[in-house]
Every structure is written in C-alpha cells, then in structure tokens.
Amino acid sequence: MYFVDTIEVPGLGNRSYLAGGPQGAVVVDPPRDIDRMITAAARRGTRIAYVVETHVHNDYVTGGLELARLTGAAYLVPAGARVAYERVPVHDGDTVKIDAELTLRAVATPGHTPHHTAYVLEEAGRAVAAFTGGSLLIGTVGRPDLVEPRLTDELARAQHASVRRLADALPEETEVLPTHGFGSFCSAGRA
Known part of the structure; x- marks a missing residue:
C-alpha cells in the first residue's frame, strides 16, 4: 500500500510531496527546508530513495x-x-522502482518550462497519483511566460499539448498533485 504526504510551503503557495511505501520513498520538488522532508520520512519509517524535480524552479530555491x-x-x-x-538525467518514459509494487514514471510535460517533467506513481501498474509540478494545476495550468519572453508562445502551445496528454493518459481516479497553484505566481489563472 502506498502513501502520499503533502508538505505545504504556504509563503510561496507551493507544495512538496513524500510518496512511497515501507521500503522506499520519493520526494517530489523538495523545499529548501529539507528537515521537513526528513522528518516526514522518519515518521513513516521509510528511506528516501529518490529526490525528483519536475523542473528547475524560477520561483523558489529547491533543497533537492x-x-x-x-x-x-x-x-x-x-x-x-x-x-x-x-x-540523474530523466527522459520521457523513464521509470524507477520506489517500493515492492510502486514505480515512478517520467512524463515529459513542457510548457511551464521547456524541460518540465511530471511523474506518475503506479501501484501494480495502475496510475494512482500524478505529480504535475508546475504544469497541470488544480483548475488552471502553469504560466509559460516565466522563463524567457521570446519562448512564451511556443511554451503556451507546449503547455496545452502537455495538459491534454496528461488528461488523456491518466485514469479519471488518478490523484493530481501539483507543486504550484496554491497562491503561487506560477499559476496562469486563479487556482
């Protein structure tokens, strides 16, 4: 059985996640204050086996x-x-084993940044959670204009395609877990 713990970073309107099982866990988009992630893993009695970034962040300093x-x-x-x-460079479709029945699969989702990558947590081959970083948010998408103004149109088109790709590929019951969108200036609209 898997777990997902949410670590709020309210001053920035961001979230980080600890997900996994009893043998191993992954931290997604960790905040600078890594003690919170270490404490969460200790509370669960699990080992942090992977730390993943959905993108190189323009809006906060990662502790990854x-x-x-x-x-x-x-x-x-x-x-x-x-x-x-x-x-470890991650490409679209790469997978890592987190725990006995848990796998994390990378999904290229450019738009918020050119290199943005979402991660889908699969339990026994079934998608149970999607860590969508700054791409697919709750009620909106990530802004495509933060990296380089000349790339905004290209990234906006990529963002649209990425959101469609995730929406089409994920089962309806898959939990969507963005990093941004809770007051973050990275949201394209009100989340």
Whole structure:
C-alpha cells in the first residue's frame, strides 16, 4: 500500500510531496527546508530513495541537491535542464522502482518550462497519483511566460499539448498533485 504526504510551503503557495511505501520513498520538488522532508520520512519509517524535480524552479530555491546528498538518494532532474551539478538525467518514459509494487514514471510535460517533467506513481501498474509540478494545476495550468519572453508562445502551445496528454493518459481516479497553484505566481489563472 502506498502513501502520499503533502508538505505545504504556504509563503510561496507551493507544495512538496513524500510518496512511497515501507521500503522506499520519493520526494517530489523538495523545499529548501529539507528537515521537513526528513522528518516526514522518519515518521513513516521509510528511506528516501529518490529526490525528483519536475523542473528547475524560477520561483523558489529547491533543497533537492542537499536532500539527495544527505540521504544518499538518487537525484533525478529532467534531462533538458541545464544544471552545473551531478544528477540523474530523466527522459520521457523513464521509470524507477520506489517500493515492492510502486514505480515512478517520467512524463515529459513542457510548457511551464521547456524541460518540465511530471511523474506518475503506479501501484501494480495502475496510475494512482500524478505529480504535475508546475504544469497541470488544480483548475488552471502553469504560466509559460516565466522563463524567457521570446519562448512564451511556443511554451503556451507546449503547455496545452502537455495538459491534454496528461488528461488523456491518466485514469479519471488518478490523484493530481501539483507543486504550484496554491497562491503561487506560477499559476496562469486563479487556482
């Protein structure tokens, strides 16, 4: 049986997630204050095996690299993101095993950023949760104009295609878990 714990970052209107099972867990878009993620994992009695980023954030400082280093977790970052640190580059369709029946699958969802990637948590092959970062939000989508003004039109079209892709691919009962949209300036409209 899987779990998903939500870690609120209210001052920024963001959320981070700890998801997994008794043997291993993944942290999605961790906040700078990584102690909250470590405490949540300890409370669950699980090991943080992976730290994943949906995108390189323009709106807040991630604690991902530090959390991965401290816990020994693999640090997964979209392959297209230009970064100056060591990480495991993630491509569309890549999967990692989180726990006995839990797999995390990467889904390229460009739009909010050119390299944006959502992650679908699957239990025994069934999609149970989608960590959609800054792409598919609750009642809206992520803004495509934050990276580079000249890319806005291209990213807006990509955002539309990405949201359609997720909506078409996910079963209706799949829980959608965005990082942004709870007062964050990354929302394209009111969430």
